[in-house]
Amino acid sequence: MVRDTLAHTHLHMRLRSRIVPDWVGSRWSPDIFPGAPAFAAGIDREQVAAALPGYDLGRELGAGGFGQVFEGWHRGLQRHVAVKVLYTRGHGAQIDDLVREARLLARLDHPHIIRVYDYVHAQAGDLHLIVMELMAGGPLSRRQQTMTQRAACAVGLAVAGALAYAHSQGVLHRDIKPDNMLFDAVGLLKVADFGIAKLLSGVSGGRNTVIGTPLFMPPEQLVGGSLSPATDLYALGVVLQLLLTGGSAVEATLSPSPGPRPDSDHTGLLPRALADPLRDVIQHALEADPAARPPTAHAFGLALATAAASAFGPGWLTQSAVPVRLEDDIRAAAEPHAGSAAPVPPAPLPPPRRDTPVAARRGDALGAGRHARPRARLALPRRRILAAGLFAVAGAVPAGYLLAAALTKDPGGGVADPLGVLPQRHTDWILSLRFSPDGMILASGSKDGTVRLWDMTDPAAPRSIGGPLPGRSPGVTSVAFSPDGNTLASANWDGTLQLWDITDRASPQSLGAPLPAHAILANSVVFLDRGQTLASAGRQETRLWNITDGAAPEPIGPPILGDTDWPRLVVVDRPRMLLARVGENRTIRIWDVSNAASPHERTRLVSGHAGAVHCVAFTQDLRLMATGGKDATLRLWNTVDLARPEMIGKPVTGHHNTIWSVLFSPDDRIVATASYDGTMGIWNVEDPEHPRLEGMVPSGQEGWLMSLACSLDRAAPVLASGSQDGTIRLWRLTGTGSDQRS
Incomplete structure (x- = not known):
C-alpha cells in the first residue's frame, strides 16, 4: 500500500507541476489562458473610498481577474486592513462567490483562519467589498523554499487546526496551497481564500465541478468526484512535501491518467534526512484512497505533533519561530515534557543555518515590487504583500497549457x-x-x-x-x-x-x-x-x-x-x-x-x-x-x-x-x-x-x-x-x- 501511495504521489507531483505553478492563482493572464477575464481596470478608487467613509484607502496590494485588493486604515479603531473589491459587471456568479466567502469567514472564528470585519455593497459603481485582516507577512509561497523542517511542521499544525475547525463547521476549503496560507504582521499563519469553499452537505455523494489548483488536488478532486475532509488533508500533505523538499518541482513526462503507475518511484521526493515518523505521517495524508487517509484533520495534527516531537526533541516548536495556537491535546503531543503548570523555557537554537526562515532574500530594485536585497545575508524568503484571499480559479486548466514551476531557490546567507x-x-x-x-x-x-x-x-x-x-x-x-x-x-x-x-x-x-x-x-x-x-x-x-x-x-x-x-x-x-x-x-x-x-x-x-x-x-x-x-x-x-x-x-x-x-x-x-x-x-x-x-x-x-x-x-x-x-x-x-x- 505504501509503495502504491508513493508511486501515485510521484506521478501527481510530476503531472501537476507541469500544469500550473502555485503562484498563478494570484494573477491570471488572458494572454496565457484564453477565456480568462481581463484585470479589473474599471475600479474607481474614489468610489471605493466613498463606500468606506471610516477608512483611509491605501495602495493596491494585488489584483485578480475580477477585482483588486487595497490596503486600508480604519481611523476609529486605528487598524490596518485589506479591502477586497469586486468589479461586478458581467460577473454575477463571482458575486455569489464573494458574498459566500464573506459569510463563511464571518462565521469561522479561529486563530489560524483570516478574519473578515465587514461586507459592503456600494450602489455607486456596483462594487462589492470585503474588509479583512491585512496579512502583512505575505504568503507561505514566498517562504517555502527556505523553511526548516521544524518550521514546516509548525505550519502543518497551524493549517491542520484551521481545517479541523472549518470541517467541524461543515466547510471544506478545496484549495489548500501555499498562496492561500498567509502570515499576519506578527508571524501568525492563517488560511485564506474561502472563495471556492463549499459546505460539506453539498459535496458528499455526488460529482462536483473541478475547481481548485491542480498541483494540490487529490485524485477524487481531479476527476470531479465526491469530496470530503480527506480532500483538504491531501492538499496539506502536498504542501508539507513542498516545504520539506525546498519546493523543487518534479520533472517527468506527462501521463493522461491521474491514477497510480507501477513504474513510478517516489523515493527521492522527501529528504532522506527526514525522520521516519514524519515521513509516515505525510505519506498517510497522500494516500490515493480518501478512506485510507487520516480520519480527521485533528487526527492528522495529533499524529504530526507526535512525530515532530519524536524527531526534533524538546523545544522544537519554539525553535521553529512559527507561532501556533493548538488544542490542548495536540500541544501536549508536540511538547510532551512541557507539563501544564507553566511554559517550558525554550532550548537554545542550534548553530545558524542558511535555511533559517527569519531573513529576507535578494530581490529586485527597491520600490520595484520587491525590496532590494543586494547584500543577501538574510535567509528569509522574499517579502511581498499579496492580497488576502484573491479569487481562486474555477475549472481545471487544460493540459495543453504548460507552465514550468518557478520554484528555484534564491542565493544568500543570513544577517x-x-x-x-x-x-x-x-x-x-x-x-x-x-x-x-x-x-x-x-x-x-x-x-x-x-x-x-x-x-x-x-x-x-x-x-x-x-x-x-x-x-x-x-x-x-x-x-x-x-x-x-x-x-x-x-x-x-x-x-x-x-x-x-x-x-x-x-x-x-x-x-x-x-x-x-x-x-x-x-x-x-x-x-x-x-x-x-x-x-x-x-x-x-x-x-x-x-x-x-x-x-x-x-x-x-x-x-x-x-x-x-x-x-x-x-x-x-x-x-x-x-x-x-x-x-x-x-x-x-x-x-x-x-x-x-x-x-x-x-x-x-x-x-x-x-x-x-x-x-x-x-x-x-x-x-x-x-x-x-x-x-x-x-x-x-x-x-x-x-x-x-x-x-x-x-x-x-x-x-x-x-x-x-x-x-x-x-x-x-x-x-x-x-x-x-x-x-x-x-x-x-x-x-x-x-x-x-x-x-x-x-x-x-x-x-x-x-x-x-x-x-x-x-x-x-x-x-x-x-x-x-x-x-x-x-x-x-x-x-x-x-x-x-x-
Whole structure:
C-alpha cells in the first residue's frame, strides 16, 4: 500500500507541476489562458473610498481577474486592513462567490483562519467589498523554499487546526496551497481564500465541478468526484512535501491518467534526512484512497505533533519561530515534557543555518515590487504583500497549457540568525530594552511594572539574574544604563523615576524612593555627562537631574517645555552633548546640553512624517540622523549642519505599521528598525541616498514589536527585540555591527 501511495504521489507531483505553478492563482493572464477575464481596470478608487467613509484607502496590494485588493486604515479603531473589491459587471456568479466567502469567514472564528470585519455593497459603481485582516507577512509561497523542517511542521499544525475547525463547521476549503496560507504582521499563519469553499452537505455523494489548483488536488478532486475532509488533508500533505523538499518541482513526462503507475518511484521526493515518523505521517495524508487517509484533520495534527516531537526533541516548536495556537491535546503531543503548570523555557537554537526562515532574500530594485536585497545575508524568503484571499480559479486548466514551476531557490546567507527566546517572560508589553556598555547585561522594562536583568555572557544560553529588581511601578516605560554600567534608571507610567545600584549585579539595591519627576507619565530616561546627569521626558516637558547623590537627585534648572505626547529621548555625547526629543506632533527638537543648567535649542524640525515621530537615532559623527514613525517610513537626514537638517532621498518603505524603534550599528553602516507589524528592518546606509534593504525579519513574537536594543560588540553584535506578548527574542547579526541609540 505504501509503495502504491508513493508511486501515485510521484506521478501527481510530476503531472501537476507541469500544469500550473502555485503562484498563478494570484494573477491570471488572458494572454496565457484564453477565456480568462481581463484585470479589473474599471475600479474607481474614489468610489471605493466613498463606500468606506471610516477608512483611509491605501495602495493596491494585488489584483485578480475580477477585482483588486487595497490596503486600508480604519481611523476609529486605528487598524490596518485589506479591502477586497469586486468589479461586478458581467460577473454575477463571482458575486455569489464573494458574498459566500464573506459569510463563511464571518462565521469561522479561529486563530489560524483570516478574519473578515465587514461586507459592503456600494450602489455607486456596483462594487462589492470585503474588509479583512491585512496579512502583512505575505504568503507561505514566498517562504517555502527556505523553511526548516521544524518550521514546516509548525505550519502543518497551524493549517491542520484551521481545517479541523472549518470541517467541524461543515466547510471544506478545496484549495489548500501555499498562496492561500498567509502570515499576519506578527508571524501568525492563517488560511485564506474561502472563495471556492463549499459546505460539506453539498459535496458528499455526488460529482462536483473541478475547481481548485491542480498541483494540490487529490485524485477524487481531479476527476470531479465526491469530496470530503480527506480532500483538504491531501492538499496539506502536498504542501508539507513542498516545504520539506525546498519546493523543487518534479520533472517527468506527462501521463493522461491521474491514477497510480507501477513504474513510478517516489523515493527521492522527501529528504532522506527526514525522520521516519514524519515521513509516515505525510505519506498517510497522500494516500490515493480518501478512506485510507487520516480520519480527521485533528487526527492528522495529533499524529504530526507526535512525530515532530519524536524527531526534533524538546523545544522544537519554539525553535521553529512559527507561532501556533493548538488544542490542548495536540500541544501536549508536540511538547510532551512541557507539563501544564507553566511554559517550558525554550532550548537554545542550534548553530545558524542558511535555511533559517527569519531573513529576507535578494530581490529586485527597491520600490520595484520587491525590496532590494543586494547584500543577501538574510535567509528569509522574499517579502511581498499579496492580497488576502484573491479569487481562486474555477475549472481545471487544460493540459495543453504548460507552465514550468518557478520554484528555484534564491542565493544568500543570513544577517539575523535567531538565538532563541529568553527563558522567563514578562507578563505584559516589553516597552524598553538596553544592553550594558560592556554588553554582558540586558535590562528589560515592562508594562507589568517590573525591571529584569539578564546575563548575556553567552547569548546562546542567556539566564535571568534573580527576579525583578526591587520596587514596582504601574508600568516601566524606559530603562537606561549609566556609562560605567553600575547604575540603572527607569522611567515609569506614574511619572516617577527609579535608580538602582547594580555594581553587584546579583543583588541590585534601590537608590532611594521613586522620584516624582513628572505629573502624569515619565516616558523616557537617558544618562548624560558621564553619568552625573539624568534626563527624563514627561508628556509636555523634559527635565534634567543632578544624580551625583543617587539617593537624592536634584533638578537642574527649570523644565524644558516640550509639546509632544509620548516623547522619546536620545542622547549623543560626542563630539558634544546633545539631547533629542521626538513625539506625537511630528517635530524633532535637539538641544545642546553641554551646560546642563542652560540648555540651548539647536534644532526644531518638522519631520515630514505623516503622523507622529516615535524614534530617532544618530551616527557617531552626527552627520546622519534616522527617524521613524506612525507612517511606517524610515527617513534619513543630513545633519552636517545641525541647525538645518536636510532629508536625503525619498522616505524608505518596507514596514506596514508604525516604526517604534530605530538604531545605528557601531560602524554607522546599518540601520535597524522595529515595527508594530512584528518585523525588524535591516538597511545598509553606506550610501544614504540609496539605502539598501538587507531584509525584513519576522520576529516570531506576538503583537507589536515595542523595543529594540543591540550590544556594542562590533565583531558579533547581539540584537534583542521586545514584544507586546512579553517575550524577548535574541538574534546574532552577522557581517555587521549594531549600536543602541534609541
